[in-house]
Amino acid sequence: MACDGSRVRPQIAHRDLNVFKALQSSPTDADSQRNSQREPARFGTFGHLTVLALRAGEGCVSSAISTVARAESAQRMSEIAPVVERSTLGLHTLEQYEPLIGAAVTERIAKKADRVRTQHVVHVSSTFNGGGVSEILTPLTLMMNAIGIETGWRMIQGTPGFFSCTKKIHNALQGEKVSFSDAEKSVYEEVVAENALRLHLDECDAVIVHDPQPLPLIRHFADRDMPWLWQCHIDLSSPDRAAWDYARGFVEDYDLAIFSLPEYSDGVGIERRFVMPAIDPFSAKNSELSDDEIDACLTYYSIPTDRPLVVQVSRFDRWKDPIGVIEAFRKAREQVDCTLVLVGNGATDDPEGDVILETIQSSIDEHVIVVKVDDAVLVNALQRRAAVVLQKSIREGFGLTVTEAMWKGAAVIGGNVGGIRRQIQDGENGFLVGSIDEAANRMVQLLRNPALRERLGSRAKESVRERFLMSRLLEDWVDLLAISEGRGRA
Numbered sequence: 127m128a129c130d131g132s133r134v135r136p137q138i139a140h141r142d143l144n145v146f147k148a149l150q151s152s153p154t155d156a157d158s159q160r161n162s163q164r165e166p167a168r169f170g171t172f173g174h175l176t177v178l179a180l181r182a183g184e185g186c187v188s189s190a191i192s193t194v195a196r197a198e199s200a201q202r203m204s205e206i207a208p209v210v211e212r213s214t215l216g217l218h219t220l221e222q223y224e225p226l227i228g229a230a231v232t233e234r235i236a237k238k239a240d241r242v243r244t245q246h247v248v249h250v251s252s253t254f255n256g257g258g259v260s261e262i263l264t265p266l267t268l269m270m271n272a273i274g275i276e277t278g279w280r281m282i283q284g285t286p287g288f289f290s291c292t293k294k295i296h297n298a299l300q301g302e303k304v305s306f307s308d309a310e311k312s313v314y315e316e317v318v319a320e321n322a323l324r325l326h327l328d329e330c331d332a333v334i335v336h337d338p339q340p341l342p343l344i345r346h347f348a349d350r351d352m353p354w355l356w357q358c359h360i361d362l363s364s365p366d367r368a369a370w371d372y373a374r375g376f377v378e379d380y381d382l383a384i385f386s387l388p389e390y391s392d393g394v395g396i397e398r399r400f401v402m403p404a405i406d407p408f409s410a411k412n413s414e415l416s417d418d419e420i421d422a423c424l425t426y427y428s429i430p431t432d433r434p435l436v437v438q439v440s441r442f443d444r445w446k447d448p449i450g451v452i453e454a455f456r457k458a459r460e461q462v463d464c465t466l467v468l469v470g471n472g473a474t475d476d477p478e479g480d481v482i483l484e485t486i487q488s489s490i491d492e493h494v495i496v497v498k499v500d501d502a503v504l505v506n507a508l509q510r511r512a513a514v515v516l517q518k519s520i521r522e523g524f525g526l527t528v529t530e531a532m533w534k535g536a537a538v539i540g541g542n543v544g545g546i547r548r549q550i551q552d553g554e555n556g557f558l559v560g561s562i563d564e565a566a567n568r569m570v571q572l573l574r575n576p577a578l579r580e581r582l583g584s585r586a587k588e589s590v591r592e593r594f595l596m597s598r599l600l601e602d603w604v605d606l607l608a609i610s611e612g613r614g615r616a
C-alpha cells in the first residue's frame with residue numbers, strides 16, 4: 127500500500143508538550159474541545175509499519191501562545207515562563223552561555239563582535255522548516271542580532287520541479303550517479319533567477335548563501351560591492367564529478383566558500399574556510415526534561431517503554447540509511463530484546479521523504495515504530511530516554527542529530543562518515559561503525575552494559591559543551607565577517 131495517497135497520509139504537526147500541559151491546566155471551552163481531540167492517532171499500519179501522527183484538530187503552538195498571553199496574574203506568568211521558552215523561536219543572548227562556557231569566553235566573543243557590530247548581513251536558504259540548516263539559522267540569526275549585528279534571513283521559494291532538481295543535485299554532490307538534462311538545469315536556474323528579482327540584497331554588507339538550492343543567485347548580482355559567501359552543509363567527500371563541476375561554476379563566483387570539513391573542498395578555486403555547525407542548548411529540543419515530562423511525551427505518542435529503546439532521528443532520506451538501521455536492529459534483537467523508534471519530519475525543500483517512507487514499510491517488523499511528526503519535544507524525550515541512539519548515515523555533512531543526542535549524554539552509534547567522525551571518537555564518547563554487522567554488535571554491547579553507556583554518554587556531553595555549542599558558531603561567524611569585510615567586487 128502506498129503511503130502518499132489520501133487514504134493514509136501522516137500529518138505533520140507542531141506540538142509542545144508543555145504548552146499542551148499549560149492549556150490543560152486552564153482550559154477554555156475551545157481549549158477543552160481541542161484537548162479532547164489530542165489523542166495520538168495511529169495513522170495506519172502498512173504491513174508491519176506503524177506510523178504514528180497527530181489527528182487533524184491538534185492545537186497549534188500559535189493558538190497556545192495566545193491563550194498563554196491571556197494569563198492574568200504575574201504569578202501565573204512566572205509559572206508558564208518555561209512554556210513560552212519552549213514555544214518561541216528561542217532568542218538567547220551570549221550572556222546566557224556564561225555558565226556553560228565561562229565568562230572569559232563570552233567576553234572574548236563580545237569583544238571580537240565590536241569589530242563587526244555595524245554590519246548588516248543577510249543569510250539566504252531554501253526553507254525555514256526541517257533539516258539542519260534551518261535548525262542552525264534559527265538560533266544563530268537571533269544571536270547575531272542580539273549581539274548587535276543586524277542580521278536578516280531570507281528564503282527562496284521553489285516549485286516541486288525545482289525542489290526535485292535541487293534534491294538531485296544534493297544527492298549527486300553526496301556521491302550518487304545522477305544525470306541532469308538541460309531542461310532540469312533550466313528549471314533550477316530560472317527559479318533562482320525569479321527569486322533574485324525580488325530579493326533586493328544591494329544594501330547589506332555581506333550575503334551568506336546556504337547549500338546548493340540558492341547557489342546560482344550570485345549570477346544576478348554582478349554589480350555587488352559586498353562579499354558573497356557560500357556555505358555548504360553537505361558531505362562533498364566523493365561527489366559525482368559532472369554535478370560538482372556544474373555547481374562549482376557558480377561557487378567560484380563567490381568571494382569565499384565555507385565547508386564543514388576540509389575534505390569537502392577539493393579543487394575549489396576560491397578562498398575556503400571551515401566551520402562546523404553547533405546546537406542551541408536552550409531550545410525545546412535540547413533543554414532539560416524531567417522524567418515525568420519524558421514519560422508523558424512518550425505515552426502521548428504510544429511509544430512503549432517496557433523494553434530498551436533504540437532510536438534514530440532523521441529526515442526519511444536514503445543517506446540516513448533507515449533500511450540499514452532496521453537490518454542492524456533485527457540482528458541485535460536476536461540477542462537482546464529492544465524496540466526501535468525511527469522519528470522523521472519533513473523539510474519543505476526535500477521531496478523524497480514519502481518515497482523513502484514507502485521503502486521502509488516493506489522491510490520492517492512489528493518491533494519497529496516509525497513516527498512521522500515534527501515535534502522537538504518528542505526528539506528531546508527520545509534522545510534522553512533511548513538506551514542507544516543510532517545515526518547510521520552513509521553520508522553526513524555534519525549530523526546535528528548526533529550532537530543533540532551527545533549533549534543529552536546518550537550513547538551514540540554513528541556511521542563512520544563525514545561530520546559524524548569529527549564528533550565521535552570511537553570508543554571514547556560513542557562508537558563509529560562502517561557496516562550493519564558492526565552496528566548490530568555495538569548495539570548489543572551497549573544494551574548489555576549500562577555502565578558503558580553512562581561512561582560514553584558523559585564524555586559525549588562534555589565534548590559537545592567544549593566544541594559544538596551555538597556560542598562557538600557565533601564566534602566563528604564574527605571572525606568570518608571580520609575577514610570578509612570590504613571584499614566585495616565592485
Ligand code: UDP
Binds near residue numbers: 439526
Ligand atoms: N529533526 C527533527 N525532527 C525529526 C528529524 C530531524 O527535528 O523528526 C532535526 C534534527 O533534530 C536536527 C535536524 O533536523 O536538528 C537535522 O539535522 P542533521 O544535520 O542531522 O541532518 P540534515 O537533515 O541536515 O541532513
